Amino acid sequence: MIRVITALATLLLVASAATAQDHSQHATPVSPPAQSPAADPHAGHVILAAPQAADPHAGHTMGPPSQAPDLHAGHAMPAQSDRHAVYDMGGQFVGGPPDVPASADDEGQPRQPPLPPAALSGPAHAADAIWGADRMTGARDILRRENGDVRATAVIVDRLEVGFGDGEEGWTWDVAGWTGGDINRFWWRSEGEGDFDGEAEGEVQALYSRAISPFWDVQVGVRQDFRDDGEDPTHLVLGLQGLAPYWWEVDTAAFVSTEGDLTARVEAEYDQRITQKLILQPRVEVEASAADIPELGLGSGLTHVEAGLRLRYEIVKEFAPYVGVEWSRELGGTADFTRAAGNEPEHTRFVIGLKAWF
Amino acid sequence: MTKRVASEMVNPSRRVLLRGFAGGTGLLAAQGLLPAWAQSGSAGLRSDLPTLEGPNVRLSVGHSPFTVGGRTGHAITVNGTLPAPLIRLREGQTARLSVTNTLDEDTSIHWHGVLLPFHMDGVPGVSFPGIRPGETFDYEFPVIQSGTFWYHSHSNLQEAMGHYGPLIIDPAGADPMAYDREHVIVLSDWSFLHPHEILDRLKKSPGYFNQSRTTLSGLMSGEDGMSLADRQMWGQMRMDPRDIADVNGTTYNYLVNGHGPAENWTGLFRPGERVRLRVINASAMSIFNVRIPGLPMTVVNADGENVRPVETDEFQISVAETYDVVVRPTEDRAYTLVAESVDRSGMARATLAPRLGMTAEVPPLREVPTLTMRDMGMGGMGMGGMAGMDHSAMGHGMDHSAMGHGAPAAAPMDHAAMGHGSMDHDMRNPDNAPAGMAVGVGVDMISSDPANRLGERPMGLEDVPHRVLVYTDLVSLAPNKDQRPPSRALEIHLTGNMERFMWGFDGRKFSEIVEPIRFERDERVRVTLVNDTMMAHPIHLHGHFFELVTGGPAGHQPLKHTVNVAPGSKVTFDLTADAPGDWAFHCHMLMHMHAGMFNVVTVRPLDGAAA
Numbered sequence: 001m002i003r004v005i006t007a008l009a010t011l012l013l014v015a016s017a018a019t020a021q022d023h024s025q026h027a028t029p030v031s032p033p034a035q036s037p038a039a040d041p042h043a044g045h046v047i048l049a050a051p052q053a054a055d056p057h058a059g060h061t062m063g064p065p066s067q068a069p070d071l072h073a074g075h076a077m078p079a080q081s082d083r084h085a086v087y088d089m090g091g092q093f094v095g096g097p098p099d100v101p102a103s104a105d106d107e108g109q110p111r112q113p114p115l116p117p118a119a120l121s122g123p124a125h126a127a128d129a130i131w132g133a134d135r136m137t138g139a140r141d142i143l144r145r146e147n148g149d150v151r152a153t154a155v156i157v158d159r160l161e162v163g164f165g166d167g168e169e170g171w172t173w174d175v176a177g178w179t180g181g182d183i184n185r186f187w188w189r190s191e192g193e194g195d196f197d198g199e200a201e202g203e204v205q206a207l208y209s210r211a212i213s214p215f216w217d218v219q220v221g222v223r224q225d226f227r228d229d230g231e232d233p234t235h236l237v238l239g240l241q242g243l244a245p246y247w248w249e250v251d252t253a254a255f256v257s258t259e260g261d262l263t264a265r266v267e268a269e270y271d272q273r274i275t276q277k278l279i280l281q282p283r284v285e286v287e288a289s290a291a292d293i294p295e296l297g298l299g300s301g302l303t304h305v306e307a308g309l310r311l312r313y314e315i316v317k318e319f320a321p322y323v324g325v326e327w328s329r330e331l332g333g334t335a336d337f338t339r340a341a342g343n344e345p346e347h348t349r350f351v352i353g354l355k356a357w358f
Numbered sequence: 359m360t361k362r363v364a365s366e367m368v369n370p371s372r373r374v375l376l377r378g379f380a381g382g383t384g385l386l387a388a389q390g391l392l393p394a395w396a397q398s399g400s401a402g403l404r405s406d407l408p409t410l411e412g413p414n415v416r417l418s419v420g421h422s423p424f425t426v427g428g429r430t431g432h433a434i435t436v437n438g439t440l441p442a443p444l445i446r447l448r449e450g451q452t453a454r455l456s457v458t459n460t461l462d463e464d465t466s467i468h469w470h471g472v473l474l475p476f477h478m479d480g481v482p483g484v485s486f487p488g489i490r491p492g493e494t495f496d497y498e499f500p501v502i503q504s505g506t507f508w509y510h511s512h513s514n515l516q517e518a519m520g521h522y523g524p525l526i527i528d529p530a531g532a533d534p535m536a537y538d539r540e541h542v543i544v545l546s547d548w549s550f551l552h553p554h555e556i557l558d559r560l561k562k563s564p565g566y567f568n569q570s571r572t573t574l575s576g577l578m579s580g581e582d583g584m585s586l587a588d589r590q591m592w593g594q595m596r597m598d599p600r601d602i603a604d605v606n607g608t609t610y611n612y613l614v615n616g617h618g619p620a621e622n623w624t625g626l627f628r629p630g631e632r633v634r635l636r637v638i639n640a641s642a643m644s645i646f647n648v649r650i651p652g653l654p655m656t657v658v659n660a661d662g663e664n665v666r667p668v669e670t671d672e673f674q675i676s677v678a679e680t681y682d683v684v685v686r687p688t689e690d691r692a693y694t695l696v697a698e699s700v701d702r703s704g705m706a707r708a709t710l711a712p713r714l715g716m717t718a719e720v721p722p723l724r725e726v727p728t729l730t731m732r733d734m735g736m737g738g739m740g741m742g743g744m745a746g747m748d749h750s751a752m753g754h755g756m757d758h759s760a761m762g763h764g765a766p767a768a769a770p771m772d773h774a775a776m777g778h779g780s781m782d783h784d785m786r787n788p789d790n791a792p793a794g795m796a797v798g799v800g801v802d803m804i805s806s807d808p809a810n811r812l813g814e815r816p817m818g819l820e821d822v823p824h825r826v827l828v829y830t831d832l833v834s835l836a837p838n839k840d841q842r843p844p845s846r847a848l849e850i851h852l853t854g855n856m857e858r859f860m861w862g863f864d865g866r867k868f869s870e871i872v873e874p875i876r877f878e879r880d881e882r883v884r885v886t887l888v889n890d891t892m893m894a895h896p897i898h899l900h901g902h903f904f905e906l907v908t909g910g911p912a913g914h915q916p917l918k919h920t921v922n923v924a925p926g927s928k929v930t931f932d933l934t935a936d937a938p939g940d941w942a943f944h945c946h947m948l949m950h951m952h953a954g955m956f957n958v959v960t961v962r963p964l965d966g967a968a969a
Contacts, residue, residue: 097812097830097909100930102849102888104735104790104806112792113846119878122962126940127485129964130477135487142464143483146514147944148867148954152561182860182867183799214786214802214855215596243857246593273573280574317566357562 153179154357159191159310161353163326168347170195173202178209185209187219192226201227205237216242223255231295233257247271262290263298279320283308292333297341299333312355320355393443395542396615399624399714402539402633403444403526413454415445417467419489419511420460424520424548426611426618431550433520434461434511440616441544441640442509442523449504449530455497457489464488464513467497468900468942469525470678471507471662471919474499476939479900481512484940484958488513504529505662506636506680508544515553518642518948522546526636527662534835535658535667537634537684541625545637545675545697545706547610547644556605557949560859564601567608570701570726571600583728595785597803597892599729600701601856602817604893604949605643607704612644612697619707622717627710629690634658636682639675642948645894645922646697646706647674647819648681651721653693653710655683657827663903663917664835673827674700674816676896676922678946681827685710692716700818700894702726727818733892735805735926736784791890792849796865800954802855804890811927812908817894830908832916838905840934841913844884850875852923852945852955854891859953861891861945867954874958875943877935884932892925895950899959900941904931920946935961 123129128136159174176189187209192202207221219239225232239253251267269283287304310324327348330338335345395403417436424433424440436442447453459465466488468480478499482488489495510522524542549556559566572589576582582589584599592599617623627633635655639646649655649672656669659682667684675681675697687693692711699705702723709717784806788797791804812829819826854861866872877883884907887897898920905915907930915932923929938961945955 097810097907097930099810100847100884100886100907100928102808102886102928103792104804104808104888107789112794112848115876116846116878116881119876119881119960119962122964126938126960126964127477127487131487136483139483139487141483142488143481144869144871147951147956148862148869150557150561150953152558154562182855182858211799211858214799215857243596245596246590247596273571275573275575276569276571317563 149181151179151181153177157354157356159353159355161322161324161351163349163351165349166344166347168349172351172353180209183211185211185217187221199228201225207237207239209241213242215244216240219253227296233259233261233296235263244268259293261293261296263293263303264288277314279312279314281310281312281322281324283310289334294337297334297337299331299335299337301333302331303334304328304330308351310351310353310355318357322351322353322355324351324353325349326351392616393437393439393441395444396439396441396544396617396623398617398621399626400541400615401626402541413451415453415455416458417443417455418458418460419465419467419516419521422520424616426548426613426616427620429550431548432552434465434516435520436467436523439523440520440548441546442521444523444542445509445525447501447525447527449501449527451501453497453499453501456494457497458494459489459491462491464490465511465516465521466513467509468512469497469507469509470898471505471680471903472499472501472525472527473503473901473903473937476901476937476941479939479941481900481942484900484942501527503527503662504533505659505664506542506638506682507662508638508640508678508680510640512942515557515642515948515952517640518547518549518553518556520548522640524636524638524640534664535634535682535684536632538631539627540634540636541710542615543625543635543637543695543708544613544615545639545641545644545646545648546613546616547605547641548613549605549609549611551609553642553948556609557859557952560604560949564604564856564859565598567604567606568598568600569608570602570703571598583725595734595803597729597734597856600726601729601892602701602727603644603699603703604859604947606701607699610644610699610704612646612699612704612706614695614697614706614708617708619705619720623708624714624716625708625710626714627687627712629688629712630686632684632686633710634682634684635695636680637675638680639677641677643677645674645676645700645896647672647700647816648695648697649673649824650685650693650695650710651719653685653687654825655685657831658682658684660832660916661903661918661920665916666833666835666914668827668831668833669825670827670831671824672819672822674819674922676894676920676946677948678896678898678920679918679922692718694718694720696721698723700727700816702818724818724822729892729925732809732811732927733817733925734785735803735808735888735890735892737805737807737809737926791851791888792864794864795851795853798865799858800855800860800862800867801853801865801890802857803892804851804853805888805926805928808888808926808928810930811924812906812929814924816922817924829906829916829921830910832906832908833910834905834914834916837913838915838917840882840936842882842934844882844932846881847884847886848875849886849888852887852889852891852895852897854893854950854955856892859949861950861953861955863955863957868956869954872957874940874960877933877959877961879935879938879961879963881935882932883935884930886928886930887921887923888928889923889926893947893950894922894924895955896920896922896946897929897944898946899933899943901937901939901959901961902933902935902941904933906931935959937961938964 155177157175162171170193172193174191178185178187187207190204194200203223203225205223207219209217209219211217221237223235223237235255235257237253241251244250248268248270254264256262265287267285272280285306289298289300289303291300306328308326310322312320312322314320330345338345419436422433422435422438423430433440457467466480466482476485478497479485504527507525509525510517524544572582611618614623654669656667658667661680690712692709695708697706785803790806815826851864853865903917921929941959943957943959944951
């Protein structure tokens with residue numbers, strides 16, 4: 001059973017890696033546009049005359065339309081008649097309008113033509129002279145906020161589950177939340193596990209998050225652990241969270257404890273929609289430590305790996321109960337510490353839980 | 359041409375009877391909330407039909423309950439109705455419109471498409487300070503145009519809660535389009551979720567409303583119509599090929615004149631009459647494909663400006679656009695007007711019939727469209743492998759990408775030449791944008807080869823077996839007033855980050871304090887909008903009409919106040935900046951605007967200033 005699950009999880013990972021490779025093999029570079037540079041590289045941006053063409057509805061017969069003189073000298077325009085004599089299945093004219101070149105047609109970034117000076121004349125805000133600068137200033141402030149400055153607050157219950165198997169029963173939480181705008185956000189997260197005797201251990205993080213690219217956020221902050229054995233280390237956190245190609249949600253973080261111990265964690269999960277509402281989610285988590293940390297039961301190198309498959313049903317998008325299976329294993333020196341403490345380093349659990357957000 | 363007295367078409371006793379029935383189902387209450395033109399059965403409008411007319415129009419903005427599909431929610435309305443009252447003005451008059459705010463927050467009314475002095479345009483923070491609670495604001499401006507327009511709040515997200523209505527301006531002289539009867543068709547979307555809650559969900563989960571995503575079962579059964587390789591490619595890009603509409607029928611009830619599909623708004627006609635339908639898309643977030651099975655439509659007006667009549671079977675209307683079509687039903691039967699949401703998650707439905715109570719077949723929703731690489735701004739690339747591709751578009755794409763670059767025509771068709779691995783680089787190369795663009799968190803792609811798609815059928819209509827209106831079909835009836843060649847070119851990129859639901863122009867949200875877009879007064883500028891996102895953006899410029907550069911007949915470029923920029927495409931328009939002042943310029947997808955796709959256009963010098 002364990003092997004099946006491991007194999008499945010591995011397969012999914014390998015499959016996506018293979019896909020990536022598959023694509024790179026196809027990576028024949030697209031040949032750059034073979035356009036002859038115009039004498040003036042911006043010639044195409046100074047329009048000399050309005051385009052002229054025959055009436056496309058005049059019985060659907062097209063005379064050769066006269067192109068504006070030397071519109072885009074360097075752009076190798078095709079004869080207009082080639083493009084206009086196109087009709088679709090319904091017999092309708094689908095010929096293209098003149099192809100006015102844009103930046104994508106130029107090599108490098110063309111500068112935009114300068115503004116006529118008169119465009120810069122006069123007051124900054126025309127309405128001030130009519131309604132008064134005081135009232136307009138307030139209204140402009142509202143306008144600015146209402147057109148882009150959207151704030152939101154989210155709470156995400158990624159996993160709230162009970163697990164059983166291997167004679168062990170317990171529950172796990174993995175929750176997070178954020179508040180802020182598009183670029184700057186405050187994040188908090190907490191995860192941990194407990195048994196049904198009221199014992200629980202876990203961690204809480206408080207992070208400043210900043211978007212650095214379309215799909216990635218950098219996060220810095222602190223993490224506080226709460227452990228059974230009373231060793232409650234505090235860490236500094238440096239993380240990178242985002243969306244990797246092929247829709248893998250990835251969350252990585254390095255932690256430096258107040259004792260100077262360096263550890264790291266990588267989590268990745270993917271939503272495979274089977275139907276619009278039934279979703280299979282593979283999830284992997286790997287942890288590592290830079291050194292042996294006996295008081296925390298960690299050996300150097302990879303310390304812990306988890307692989308899970310959860311099948312959830314989105315009753316609504318915000319509320320999705322799931323069932324799943326998760327395999328986990330301590331590795332290397334960490335496994336030795338675990339055994340020495342009289343515990344098993346490897347577990348397989350069946351889980352029932354809830355994913356929710358609001 | 360005589361316009362018939364509409365009321366003769368309705369047998370009063372029959373109407374009473376129908377209302378009696380309706381009362382039993384709770385519709386009577388709803389009827390009370392609707393202006394006469396929008397009631398469940400409308401005999402149609404004539405220019406002298408009592409609606410709100412000048413010289414003085416009084417409007418009051420307040421809270422109202424709104425009922426659709428048997429459920430009641432909270433709306434923000436004008437004079438207690440949803441849609442708001444029809445305002446009918448006449449070219450040449452002076453409009454005087456008093457707006458009283460009974461809300462406990464600021465409000466405003468923007469007269470969409472109406473040419474007026476900038477300080478009467480109704481955008482708080484740009485044209486005026488807004489209307490405070492308890493305050494009455496008097497709009498006054500000369501009416502210098504005619505056509506089909508609309509009005510709506512420009513404050514907060516009130517428009518998404520019902521604060522919109524039609525505005526018709528009759529021409530001073532004879533209308534060049536002959537018709538016997540007219541109906542106003544206000545399309546809109548209504549959610550029982552507060553628009554702020556909708557935006558909040560989109561910020562946390564941008565695919566929240568999408569129930570048509572690709573799935574494993576869809577792959578196995580072939581229902582998704584996408585190969586594994588294509589799916590992997592989209593997955594690699596972290597883009598959803600089924601992300602057609604951010605907010606859709608999973609929460610929206612699509613309305614015609616405030617009626618849900620089951621409530622079946624009905625417009626009457628007498629067989630043989632020419633019926634002018636003034637279609638207004640007053641939605642917050644919904645693009646519609648509009649058709650009347652069995653009835654060809656002649657498009658005569660777009661965004662309030664007359665166009666050369668062009669007959670079609672279906673047209674796409676993006677948010678904030680208007681189209682006037684003339685239909686001539688000759689049979690004594692009912693017709694269904696279908697306005698299908700672009701992502702096929704729902705429809706607005708109405709009936710045109712000789713008598714109340716008649717219905718026609720309502721066609722089922724069609725298949726969900728799937729985005730292609732053209733929607734990713736890779737104009738000519740990758741068509742061979744993409745599902746949902748269409749042949750006309752492909753041929754078109756070859757024109758632009760291959761010939762525009764002087765490469766062999768066959769190159770874009772060579773699928774092997776399209777490196778998937780190189781996509782990361784091509785997808786977001788700053789060299790494909792103007793130097794001033796901010797390529798940061800808010801930009802998840804930059805179109806590497808944006809195609810001009812004005813001549814292409816709109817999304818989802820590529821393969822329908824009937825005629826479809828395309829922008830290049832529009833030809834201005836009147837010659838363009840200003841036929842000077844543009845003296846300057848300007849490129850503006852429409853940018854976004856789908857995962858974070860961030861939207862902006864040139865990589866910046868308006869809230870980041872951006873430089874306005876500046877024009878010299880009476881300057882003629884050729885503006886190219888490049889869509890660096892895979893969503894459609896209906897871009898609206900206040901205070902002006904721009905001429906779409908369609909390559910159509912010289913001097914007859916179609917005039918628009920709003921243009922739908924298809925995913926990954928570019929649109930070019932010529933603008934004469936003849937309206938001094940400050941004007942809003944924004945995406946009319948309300949959530950996109952609210953998330954930052956907004957800027958101010960300044961036109962200087964102002965009146966009275968030395969040139």
